[in-house]
Amino acid sequence: MSNCLRIAVESKARAMEEAAQWKRKYEFECLQNGAEEAGGLSANYRTSSSGSDFNSVPDVAIVQGHHSHEQHLGCSEGPGISSCDIFKNGMCSSESNNLDGRGLLYQKVLFNLAWGCDGIKDQHAKHDIVSCERGDIRTDIRRSKQIILEWKSAPRSVAIFMKPNSPHVQALCKEMVKWLKEDKGMNVFLEPDVRKELLDESNTYTFVQTWKTGEDIKTLHCKVDLVITLGGDGTVLWAASKFKGPVPPVVSFAMGSLGFMTPFKSDCFKECLRNVIKGPWPITLRHRLCCRIVRAADCQESTNCRKILEDDFHLVLNEVSIDRGMSSFLTFLECYSDNSFVTYVQGDGLIISTTSGSTAYSLAAGGSMVHPQVPGILFTPICPHSLSFRPLILPEYVTLRIQVPLHSRGQAWASFDGKDRQILQAGDALECNMSEWPVPTMCEVESTCDFLHSVQECLHWNMKKIHCADNPEGQL
Numbered sequence: 001m002s003n004c005l006r007i008a009v010e011s012k013a014r015a016m017e018e019a020a021q022w023k024r025k026y027e028f029e030c031l032q033n034g035a036e037e038a039g040g041l042s043a044n045y046r047t048s049s050s051g052s053d054f055n056s057v058p059d060v061a062i063v064q065g066h067h068s069h070e071q072h073l074g075c076s077e078g079p080g081i082s083s084c085d086i087f088k089n090g091m092c093s094s095e096s097n098n099l100d101g102r103g104l105l106y107q108k109v110l111f112n113l114a115w116g117c118d119g120i121k122d123q124h125a126k127h128d129i130v131s132c133e134r135g136d137i138r139t140d141i142r143r144s145k146q147i148i149l150e151w152k153s154a155p156r157s158v159a160i161f162m163k164p165n166s167p168h169v170q171a172l173c174k175e176m177v178k179w180l181k182e183d184k185g186m187n188v189f190l191e192p193d194v195r196k197e198l199l200d201e202s203n204t205y206t207f208v209q210t211w212k213t214g215e216d217i218k219t220l221h222c223k224v225d226l227v228i229t230l231g232g233d234g235t236v237l238w239a240a241s242k243f244k245g246p247v248p249p250v251v252s253f254a255m256g257s258l259g260f261m262t263p264f265k266s267d268c269f270k271e272c273l274r275n276v277i278k279g280p281w282p283i284t285l286r287h288r289l290c291c292r293i294v295r296a297a298d299c300q301e302s303t304n305c306r307k308i309l310e311d312d313f314h315l316v317l318n319e320v321s322i323d324r325g326m327s328s329f330l331t332f333l334e335c336y337s338d339n340s341f342v343t344y345v346q347g348d349g350l351i352i353s354t355t356s357g358s359t360a361y362s363l364a365a366g367g368s369m370v371h372p373q374v375p376g377i378l379f380t381p382i383c384p385h386s387l388s389f390r391p392l393i394l395p396e397y398v399t400l401r402i403q404v405p406l407h408s409r410g411q412a413w414a415s416f417d418g419k420d421r422q423i424l425q426a427g428d429a430l431e432c433n434m435s436e437w438p439v440p441t442m443c444e445v446e447s448t449c450d451f452l453h454s455v456q457e458c459l460h461w462n463m464k465k466i467h468c469a470d471n472p473e474g475q476l
């Protein structure tokens with residue numbers, strides 16, 4: 001409904017703008033004709049113009065004789081059409097009638113935009129916020145600053161992931177499972193070992209469902225409407241890693257030590273879940289990186305170097321890091337972005353991070369903190385040998401390839417969200433690009449508010465003691 005209204009309002013605005021342009025064009029032509037009749041617009045225009053449009057503007061108005069020179073430069077409002085109006089109209093008109101240095105009208109050359117890389121157009125690629133109408137490039141006004149999730153009907157199934165080995169978390173999990181079933185009538189899924197533990201304890205939990213095989217978990221996103229995590233950031237990463245495709249909305253209760261991505265308080269879980277289940281509710285779409293290891297051995301066998309099995313990829317919510325492992329040598333890595341050479345990494349390694357991961361390992365290695373909705377890929381060296389090697393943020397559409405050179409003295413190790421360490425031998429490479437499957441996390445307040453709150457509360461960002469006479473509480 002709101003979309004239809006927006007489209008209608010935008011169409012009306014466009015039509016009005018077009019009508020105004022035609023009116024201005026008509027007035028301008030009248031002005032031009034009048035001035036020519038009075039013996040001199042074109043002549044004066046040409047003789048006193050120094051070639052630039054701006055210098056030519058006051059002369060037109062002086063011929064017109066309605067305003068003083070100063071008034072025209074200041075774009076005063078008055079009767080008739082001002083020189084500044086003419087100038088502005090010429091510059092801004094979508095119809096693109098403009099005056100050149102000789103006072104002649106010219107038609108702007110129009111063009112189209114296409115999306116692709118390395119000169120290759122990609123028919124599927126299109127940036128949804130850039131438009132190019134009549135040669136005017138424009139980015140959409142970002143009206144919807146915060147994404148809101150609205151359920152079409154109440155969610156029916158929920159999967160709970162919890163931090164292991166914590167009696168406190170286990171106790172809360174049991175209470176939550178009962179409440180979700182008895183009060184909300186929801187189907188509850190637990191991880192296989194957690195379900196087994198519950199059933200060993202009591203047979204009141206027989207309603208709890210689970211998954212058995214890797215194949216089952218592949219279809220979990222079709223069976224589950226909502227994901228709940230009980231733990232710290234590691235549990236959010238753990239839960240996200242179980243979804244190698246679409247991820248249902250995630251509600252994260254803080255039951256860990258830091259909790260950068262866990263905004264909800266566990267002691268009021270019923271109220272939080274009631275609100276979230278009812279909706280509408282703000283979410284943050286956390287981008288993930290899709291990472292694949294390309295083995296040198298596979299490249300030799302296959303001509304196109306792309307012998308990657310369907311399941312042979314990792315989707316990381318924080319980062320993929322490549323380090324020197326046990327080796328005492330510097331890592332030596334060759335980095336490419338869309339086949340263009342970027343740089344060599346000589347040091348302890350490299351972190352390729354999402355913006356959500358910008359506050360984790362990348363931050364510790366000197367990378368910047370970036371709001372999770374910013375679509376970018378962070379390229380952060382770990383203890384680089386060159387002091388001028390500063391972290392970069394690359395656009396979201398690049399494909400990065402990190403290659404261990406064939407002549408490398410040692411191996412490198414890749415870790416995915418701090419887990420699943422895999423060795424990279426000389427000649428092996430790691431490729432990554434932004435995945436199409438983000439992790440939608442429910443906000444406590446809204447995306448930016450939650451991010452700033454975490455930065456301040458979890459990382460104590462820019463917390464500085466100030467003179468107690470100025471601030472009796474002692475902190476800024």
Ligand SMILES: NC(=O)c1ccc[n+]([C@@H]2O[C@H](COP(=O)([O-])OP(=O)(O)OC[C@H]3O[C@@H](n4cnc5c(N)ncnc54)[C@H](O)[C@@H]3O)[C@@H](O)[C@H]2O)c1
Pocket residue numbers: 232233234235237257258259260261318319356357358359360361362364416417418
């Ligand atoms: N030197 C470092 O800072 C360093 C080294 C290795 C791994 N890590 C991080 O640990 C992550 C794995 O986390 P884990 O909980 O499984 O391991 P873990 O239990 O070792 O915890 C690592 C710490 O990083 C925090 N963390 C995780 N993701 C975060 C994020 N997006 N923003 C802010 N803090 C975050 C956690 O809360 C925890 O305090 C990795 O993805 C990596 O980012 C950091």
Ligand SMILES: Nc1ncnc2c1ncn2[C@@H]1O[C@H](COP(=O)(O)OP(=O)(O)OP(=O)(O)O)[C@@H](O)[C@H]1O
Pocket residue numbers: 161162163164191231232233234235236237238255256257258259260
């Ligand atoms: N369901 C799970 N099964 C196995 N391991 C898990 C599970 N959930 C979390 N983990 C792992 O347990 C470790 C600790 O979890 P988590 O990070 O949530 O707790 P924490 O360290 O107390 O909190 P924080 O990350 O806020 O410091 C992490 O390495 C995480 O990957």
